[in-house]
Amino acid sequence: MNSHSHPMPGANMSLELRAWNIRRKALLMGEVQGQGYIGQALGIADVLAASYFHALEYRPEDPEWEGRDRFLLSIGHYAIALYAVLMEAGILPEEELETYGMDDSRMPMSGMASYTPGMEITGGSLGHGLGIAVGMAMGLKRKGGGQFVYNLMSDGELGEGSTWEAAMSGAHHRLDNLICLVDFNDQQADGKSTETLCSEPLTQKWEAFGWHAQRVNGNDMQAVVAAFDTARESDHPGPRVIIFDTRMCKGVPFLENREITHFVRVDADEWGKALDVLEEGKPA
Template sequence: MRRQTVEAAAYRARHHALDMGEAQGQGYVGQALGAADMFACVYADQLRYRADDPHWAERDRFLLSTGHYAIGLYAALAEAGIVDVAELDTYGSDDSRLPMSGMASYTPGMEISGGSLGHGLTVAVGMALGLRHQGSTSRVLNFLSDGELDEGSTWEAAMGASHHRLGHLIAMVDVNALQADGPTAGVLRTEPIGDKWAACGWFTQRVDGNDVGALLDAFDAVAERSVPTGQPAVILCDTRVGRGVPLLENREKAHFMRIDADEWQICREQLTLGYEGVPA
């Protein structure tokens, strides 16, 4: 039942992402589709929050380091009841609270402003330290991309988290093997990623990021090991850009997609066809 609940939330979030993308005709739709299962696991199963009070002091914090993934997070926030589904229609428009890149000053539930990559984990480490000094039991979850592993500041933060024994800090890395300048392996080879995180002292797991069951098992393992031992945890999530929509999964230029007007409904139909149990 737990898995089905998360899968249903991810399915609806993918539809939200397509609706938002159609309003602009383009955008980071592929990342939103690829990471939908990750976001759904966080908001439908893991995160402690109050939808009507985004600043509740005892909430868990979810930090979106990759600001351009905001379209995917907005979809998850709508499913969580933090943002009204009707407001998604304003995505990327003038005076909207839902800009194309995440801004904490505008959007309910957005903990940090993202944009230049490599800052999220450093902020997460500082936030986790601050919460511990306050005696808080709140967790800090930081969403990164594999492209951010090119940034030295990410690894400095990783070492700092282990040094300070931040067992209430969880990093999730979307390993979709693609960044703005091309395939990640061609821009800067970061493999073996798992060995590097482990060498920094993190409890490291690598899973299929589009397999909800595997994601939930990974979070369960974190709860059993990291919090009691004070070891920060990272879940490396292999995902596919455009997941759930074959038309977009096979598109060559997938980092920032331009989708023709007649293709949006095809995308919705393919998404619905590939999912069982929830009507369109």
């Protein structure tokens, strides 16, 4: 659990409720702009809740604390999702939510490390995150700290050669402090990921590259938490990957059923409807 220097607000809150809060904040930010990568934020909310309220070591009041685990957002366009969890974690103030995507905001529509506390890298060019994570994990190992480096990437990035170069490097350098999180929602800008460039059999590919690999339902909180624990505690001598099968727009069924969910545009009245539908499914 997080080694915070003081108890966090809502310390006893369930991970399911944290995930719900993340979804709600993402929808509110989407409403500010009238559009956005909401599908991804709703889909990955459970993984983010487990990351920040179960797996990661960090101090909300000191985002650059040297002892922190690093959480890299390789997928810069998922920034709306990360902002939502950074607010939930108390790293970003919630009142900034209304500035999302505005000029001079600390929350630009695509994530940039120089703007946002808690944003470790600028991950706009897809396929770079895992390479940066390998370098960070090597550096932290040499310093002798016990920190983990988490890299959240998309299934679309599995079609980038640099991802697999980084995968080879991570195994070669036996980086047992590196955990890659793959959001497999089978959707990218050009259509289904599996139809754009199929990367299956995925678990076996990562294993062949020397990684400890797991594949779980990324919208099943118990499965997600167990996968994080297994990845951290494994005695595998190299890096670990968890492939999360997630559903775009999870939690808002009328959006889940849309054919195109990579970039969600909804009519003005639908934001309220989406928030109402989410409210109906609020966990206890």
